[in-house]
Amino acid sequence: MPKPEFIYISYIETTPEKLWEALTSSEFTRLYWWNTSVVSDWTVGSPFSLVLNGKTTDVGEILEAERPRRLSYTFRHILNEAARQELPSRVTFVLEQYGKLVKLTLTHEDFAEGSVVIDGISKGWPAIMSSLKSLLESGTALVIPFDALFIADLEEVYRA
Amino acid sequence: MNVTDFKPTTVYTIYIAATPEAVWQALTSAELSRKYFFGNAVEVELKVGGAYVVRPPDGSVHISGEVVECDPPRKLTVTFNVNWPALVEKLGPTLVSYEIEPAGDAVRLTMTESHDRPISDDILSGGRQGWPAILSSLKSLLETGKPLAVKMEPPTQMLDALKKLGIATP
Numbered sequence: 473m474p475k476p477e478f479i480y481i482s483y484i485e486t487t488p489e490k491l492w493e494a495l496t497s498s499e500f501t502r503l504y505w506w507n508t509s510v511v512s513d514w515t516v517g518s519p520f521s522l523v524l525n526g527k528t529t530d531v532g533e534i535l536e537a538e539r540p541r542r543l544s545y546t547f548r549h550i551l552n553e554a555a556r557q558e559l560p561s562r563v564t565f566v567l568e569q570y571g572k573l574v575k576l577t578l579t580h581e582d583f584a585e586g587s588v589v590i591d592g593i594s595k596g597w598p599a600i601m602s603s604l605k606s607l608l609e610s611g612t613a614l615v616i617p618f619d620a621l622f623i624a625d626l627e628e629v630y631r632a
Numbered sequence: 633m634n635v636t637d638f639k640p641t642t643v644y645t646i647y648i649a650a651t652p653e654a655v656w657q658a659l660t661s662a663e664l665s666r667k668y669f670f671g672n673a674v675e676v677e678l679k680v681g682g683a684y685v686v687r688p689p690d691g692s693v694h695i696s697g698e699v700v701e702c703d704p705p706r707k708l709t710v711t712f713n714v715n716w717p718a719l720v721e722k723l724g725p726t727l728v729s730y731e732i733e734p735a736g737d738a739v740r741l742t743m744t745e746s747h748d749r750p751i752s753d754d755i756l757s758g759g760r761q762g763w764p765a766i767l768s769s770l771k772s773l774l775e776t777g778k779p780l781a782v783k784m785e786p787p788t789q790m791l792d793a794l795k796k797l798g799i800a801t802p
Contacts, residue, residue, distance in 0.1 A: 480764075481764035481765075482764060482768055483764065483765055483768035483769065483780050483782055484768070485772065485780060570782070571781060571782070571783065572781055573780055573781070573782065598644075598645040598646060598647065599647050599735075599740075602646050602647035602648070602738075602771070603647065605768070605771065605772075606649055606771075606775055609772055609775065609776050610649070610775050610776050612649070614647050614649055614736075614737075614738045615736050615737050615738065616647055616735050616736050616738055617735065617736040620733075620734075620735035620736060620740065621735075
């Protein structure tokens with residue numbers, strides 16, 4: 473059996489520099505990522521966390537930060553006990569100029585066997601990446617309700 | 633052909649700020665598809681058993697199939713057979729399903745490509761490369777009025793794998 477992984481490719485009319493900013497600046501992420509902040513100084517070895525309504529939902533460590541081409545961090549979802557028990561997975565964004573567009577490839581891999589996290593991220597990333605594309609192209613992020621996604625533990629924090 | 637024999641091999645989900653009706657129209661209209669689908673026109677007879685054809689700008693038939701499920705504006709399933717000699721004989725039919733669901737003010741569009749037998753990753757790489765570009769452009773068209781200028785060639789790994797199977801490609 474191949475190891476489970478999640479890959480999401482998106483083509484966005486923007487520049488790699490703007491896209492990098494949108495992925496690493498809380499000012500942007502709060503607009504398209506359910507008010508989530510990304511907290512890191514984006515240097516290799518530094519801690520990384522996602523914070524929603526003042527509550528840390530995910531933590532990790534920066535593995536690669538090659539602005540504006542490649543960003544990678546470990547990822548541990550800490551909102552529920554089962555997820556906390558898992559070894560960290562790995563998130564990598566690759567930003568490539570593609571004509572006048574940017575091809576964004578998100579790979580989320582290295583999941584523990586029987587991971588409960590892969591189910592949640594497989595539902596979450598397409599919504600986040602779609603909203604990011606909307607924000608960069610039209611200036612308006614998407615409003616996607618959590619109950620359309622079925623990620624119960626995040627929904628609770630979001631509503632708090 | 634029995635739909636339950638088909639297993640999903642590629643799934644792509646994208647959220648679009650549009651109504652389900654607008655997404656349905658984009659998926660089924662020749663005029664709109666030409667803008668986001670590498671210049672290809674989708675011609676579909678919207679009833680079960682109706683014809684599904686994708687024509688490049690030269691008017692030839694690139695993909696031909698048949699409507700298997702038609703529930704506007706929620707679900708469209710079609711056979712989606714690339715018209716290269718011997719492809720269907722060697723690889724079997726391809727099934728493509730579009731599911732449209734409301735998600736707040738937006739719409740979740742899920743494209744699922746399925747096959748009724750094991751297909752190698754090399755061959756599947758064509759769809760895995762193409763779908764994100766096509767559906768990214770469809771989203772841009774509906775949200776901004778402007779599709780993306782995406783140009784791409786079929787992946788070499790797919791062309792090589794087809795050649796090995798004796799399937800002639802253009």
